[in-house]
Amino acid sequence: MAQKTPAGGFQVVVVGSANVDLEVRVPRWPDPGESVVASDSERFPGGKGANQAVAAAKAGGVPTALISAWGADADGGLLEDFVSAAGVDTRAVRTVDCPTGMAIVMVDPQGANVITVVTGANARVDLSDGDLELIADSRVVLAQLEVPVPVVERAAAAAKAAGTIFVLNAAPTANLPPELLKNVDVLVVSQLGARELAAQHFGMYPSDDASLLRALQRLVPSVVMTRGGEGSVVAQAGQDTEVVRVLPVEPVDHTGAGDTFNGVLAARLSDGATVGEATRAATAAASIALTRPGAGPSIPTAREVALALATGQIPPAA
Ligand code: RIB
Numbered sequence: 001m002a003q004k005t006p007a008g009g010f011q012v013v014v015v016g017s018a019n020v021d022l023e024v025r026v027p028r029w030p031d032p033g034e035s036v037v038a039s040d041s042e043r044f045p046g047g048k049g050a051n052q053a054v055a056a057a058k059a060g061g062v063p064t065a066l067i068s069a070w071g072a073d074a075d076g077g078l079l080e081d082f083v084s085a086a087g088v089d090t091r092a093v094r095t096v097d098c099p100t101g102m103a104i105v106m107v108d109p110q111g112a113n114v115i116t117v118v119t120g121a122n123a124r125v126d127l128s129d130g131d132l133e134l135i136a137d138s139r140v141v142l143a144q145l146e147v148p149v150p151v152v153e154r155a156a157a158a159a160k161a162a163g164t165i166f167v168l169n170a171a172p173t174a175n176l177p178p179e180l181l182k183n184v185d186v187l188v189v190s191q192l193g194a195r196e197l198a199a200q201h202f203g204m205y206p207s208d209d210a211s212l213l214r215a216l217q218r219l220v221p222s223v224v225m226t227r228g229g230e231g232s233v234v235a236q237a238g239q240d241t242e243v244v245r246v247l248p249v250e251p252v253d254h255t256g257a258g259d260t261f262n263g264v265l266a267a268r269l270s271d272g273a274t275v276g277e278a279t280r281a282a283t284a285a286a287s288i289a290l291t292r293p294g295a296g297p298s299i300p301t302a303r304e305v306a307l308a309l310a311t312g313q314i315p316p317a318a
Helices: 048-058 074-085 120-124 129-136 149-162 191-202 209-216 257-270 275-290 302-311
Strands: 012-015 019-025 040-046 064-071 093-096 101-107 113-118 140-143 165-169 186-190 222-226 232-236 242-244
Touching (some): 012 048, 040 074, 048 064, 048 140, 064 074, 093 120, 165 257, 186 191
Parallel strands (some): 012 064, 064 093
Antiparallel strands (some): 222 232, 232 242
């Protein structure tokens, strides 16, 4: 992937949400109208933007900035501490007069989750002139869809104009205008999200991965399609499709594993790695995150990721 000459700015700029997660462990998903009793509840720092920024910053000291918003409340303080402790620059995070975003996360005994996000301050994420400069001065911009899509669209346009690599993690699923997609260099999307995009843009519902990837490559040059326990598939113009497997793991909690993947992918791309190389590091990091509870606290260090890549095994917790 073409690498910009090192600039004075940050290697990675993340545009995205910040939430406090209320995570409850349930024996099974409740049916509509039914109550289930949770064995446990915990509050964790989270939100796709904050998680991905922390994952990028922890991936070997990559200078990372976050463009986000939180409230002037205790949850905002918790998130500020979480991202700052990882070395993420928070000067472009707005403190706004509405509550910090929140997510209600149900986790089942297999570690799978169901998440409801209360948008709160994330609806107020916006880009100032200074933020646009931050984007232009960076090597990689990474965004997701828990903040307003027009903001993501402006970030992508600013990145494109400056020759900055723009990575879009298309989660949660949303309608994505062609004006946004034309500025995306790398699209990271789940299999389900990929089907939605193919339906939105081509009115087609391919059931096999090869047709899905062919469809998405009409929209963006590089696609990384994540397939849960089956790992991911990397599809790039003019190259063979590559399958990257997850490491052998007993998942404890899937929350934050996808964000770890995206943050590490962006960090490695900002170091000049190919999409395939970056995906292998991202997969090792996400595999480790699967073995730990919570979103923010599950994000591994660069050393743990290096060990996992070298041995093909999950390293013992530090
Ligand atoms: O991807 C996991 C994240 O999604 C959680 O931390 C939650 O806050 C939601 O944004």
